[in-house]
Amino acid sequence: MNIAQxxxxxxxxxxxxxxxAIGWTVLLGAARLVNFAHGQLYMLGAFTAWAIMQKLxxxxxxxxxxxxxxxxxxxxxxxxxxxxxxxxxxxxSLMIVTLGFGYVFQGGAAKxxxxxxxxxxxxxxTASIRFGELWFTWQDVITLAGTLLLxxxxxxxxxxTRLGAVVRCVAEDPKLAQLFGINxxxxxxxxxxxxxxxxxxxxxLVAPRSPILTSMGxxxxxxxxxxxxxxxxxxxxxSLLAGxxxxxxxxxxGALVSPAxxxxxxxxVLxxxxxxRPRGFAAR
Amino acid sequence: MTNELEASQIVVRYGGNVAVDGIDxxxxxxxxxxxxxxxxxxxxxxxxxLAGWSRGAPVVRGSVRLGGxxxxxxxxxxxxxRGLVLVPEGKGIFADLTVSENLALVRxxxxxxxxxxxxxxxxxxxxxxxxxxxxHKGGMLSGGERQMVAVSRALRAxxxxxxxxxxxxxxxxxxxxxxxxxxxxxxxxxxxxxxVEQNVRATLELVDELYLLERGRLVAKGPAAAxxxxxxxxxxxxxxxxx
Numbered sequence: 001m002n003i004a005q006x007x008x009x010x011x012x013x014x015x016x017x018x019x020x021a022i023g024w025t026v027l028l029g030a031a032r033l034v035n036f037a038h039g040q041l042y043m044l045g046a047f048t049a050w051a052i053m054q055k056l057x058x059x060x061x062x063x064x065x066x067x068x069x070x071x072x073x074x075x076x077x078x079x080x081x082x083x084x085x086x087x088x089x090x091x092x093s094l095m096i097v098t099l100g101f102g103y104v105f106q107g108g109a110a111k112x113x114x115x116x117x118x119x120x121x122x123x124x125x126t127a128s129i130r131f132g133e134l135w136f137t138w139q140d141v142i143t144l145a146g147t148l149l150l151x152x153x154x155x156x157x158x159x160x161t162r163l164g165a166v167v168r169c170v171a172e173d174p175k176l177a178q179l180f181g182i183n184x185x186x187x188x189x190x191x192x193x194x195x196x197x198x199x200x201x202x203x204x205l206v207a208p209r210s211p212i213l214t215s216m217g218x219x220x221x222x223x224x225x226x227x228x229x230x231x232x233x234x235x236x237x238x239s240l241l242a243g244x245x246x247x248x249x250x251x252x253x254g255a256l257v258s259p260a261x262x263x264x265x266x267x268x269v270l271x272x273x274x275x276x277r278p279r280g281f282a283a284r
Numbered sequence: 285m286t287n288e289l290e291a292s293q294i295v296v297r298y299g300g301n302v303a304v305d306g307i308d309x310x311x312x313x314x315x316x317x318x319x320x321x322x323x324x325x326x327x328x329x330x331x332x333x334l335a336g337w338s339r340g341a342p343v344v345r346g347s348v349r350l351g352g353x354x355x356x357x358x359x360x361x362x363x364x365x366r367g368l369v370l371v372p373e374g375k376g377i378f379a380d381l382t383v384s385e386n387l388a389l390v391r392x393x394x395x396x397x398x399x400x401x402x403x404x405x406x407x408x409x410x411x412x413x414x415x416x417x418x419x420h421k422g423g424m425l426s427g428g429e430r431q432m433v434a435v436s437r438a439l440r441a442x443x444x445x446x447x448x449x450x451x452x453x454x455x456x457x458x459x460x461x462x463x464x465x466x467x468x469x470x471x472x473x474x475x476x477x478x479x480v481e482q483n484v485r486a487t488l489e490l491v492d493e494l495y496l497l498e499r500g501r502l503v504a505k506g507p508a509a510a511x512x513x514x515x516x517x518x519x520x521x522x523x524x525x526x527x
Contacts, residue, residue, distance in 0.1 A: 162388055162389070165381055165385045165388065165389055166389060168378070168380055168381060169378045169380075169381055169386075169389055171380075172378050172379065173375065173378065175337070175339050176372070176375065176376070176377075176378065177389075178337060178359070178360040178361045178364070179335070179337060179360060179361075179364055179369075179370055179371075179372060180361075180364070180389045180390055180437060180441075181361050181364040181365050181389075181390060181391060181441060182361055183359070184361075
């Protein structure tokens with residue numbers, strides 16, 4: 001077993017986890033909302049990009065940005081429907097509503113795209129790079145770089161701009177924000193659009209690693225949950241750390257112990273962390 | 285004198301309870317109007333209704349006009365944009381944001397005619413303490429400093445009429461006096477202000493006009509000088525305070 005290769009695998013896996021989770025981090029941090037349709041939105045992002053490539057014959061590099069745009073629009077529609085519940089911060093109903101959206105997407109996608117696995121192929125997934133014993137693809141490089149760039153940009157916007165301050169203030173107290181002249185409803189829509197667009201980008205970059213199915217999404221939502229909670233709910237830096245931590249753990253545990261138990265082991269780590277640091281890594 | 289703010293027949297219901305029962309309010313241009321009454325008289329409910337804002341889900345009826353323009357049906361952030369700016373009771377700033385971030389959330393209007401605009405320099409001259417604390421988070425400030433930020437935030441919005449709900453709550457008496465005197469000085473420079481207060485004595489010294497509310501109804505109103513000698517005020521507030 002090559003430790004250096006496993007570290008690379010861990011970084012690649014971890015950047016994927018962090019990227020899939022980034023939208024939820026902002027959603028939970030900024031809007032105090034959960035979205036259990038997150039996994040199905042990931043599936044929808046992958047299938048949208050795949051369909052654009054298959055039916056319109058466009059290249060992967062056009063299809064992924066288009067899928068991001070489409071999912072952003074889906075976000076506007078979804079948040080429009082949930083707006084009253086969101087403004088009332090009716091979290092229990094929102095959990096059920098988003099769970100419902102997830103099932104509707106899954107059923108709808110199966111109807112439209114069929115139940116068979118499809119090959120969502122990125123032209124750079126097969127372009128590999130070798131350094132002696134070490135091996136990775138250009139897709140891995142793009143995913144890693146894209147993740148780091150997106151997290152850096154998000155951190156800057158959230159902490160260094162007025163827009164970030166607006167999002168943070170709505171997270172703290174949407175009612176009070178209204179008195180500051182801020183349209184809290186619009187901020188919620190913006191955050192939700194970001195979530196949907198970000199998960200579509202994640203799907204565009206991560207999903208080509210394996211065949212895509214309309215039934216996928218559950219693993220992604222569970223992993224996102226782990227990353228977001230480990231990172232400290234709503235913490236951008238914490239999510240990045242937790243994503244890479246989980247990726248590294250999965251790669252090393254899979255190589256050293258057994259890939260069959262990695263999810264169970266990951267949850268064991270989650271439990272241990274939450275017992276010792278109930279507010280996640282980012283807690284001060 | 286024209287009224288900058290005019291509200292008529294304001295009724296506020298929470299479920300089956302009538303919290304405010306048909307009250308008219310008028311704030312003349314450049315005047316300071318005080319509103320006093322016991323706990324539960326409906327003062328906060330009324331001033332919140334003027335701003336179209338609430339933490340609960342009340343049913344509000346009646347009409348509100350700002351500078352002659354109807355505010356009815358406008359969301360609270362729209363009313364704030366038009367210059368009807370409320371500083372709510374209690375939590376008035378964001379704890380996770382620094383003082384300067386709190387103040388920068390407000391976008392001053394482009395057109396400040398009919399409005400009372402305050403630059404950041406004006407704010408820091410008014411409250412020098414805030415200049416020292418500008419990079420501190422709201423949650424690290426003292427009660428008095430928080431109230432200064434809350435008021436400053438409202439001033440940055442260039443209010444046409446400022447609505448202040450119990451700015452003195454939880455403050456030391458000296459700070460209350462300082463804050464209310466500062467507000468009076470702003471009114472003397474032309475600001476129109478509606479002040480809800482528990483502290484009747486301090487309010488009477490500063491306001492031009494006083495409203496007395498009891499159980500959701502207006503029981504007395506008049507110039508401050510006359511209200512000082514109103515038996516209801518003497519008996520219920522000043523009397524008990526001197527005793």
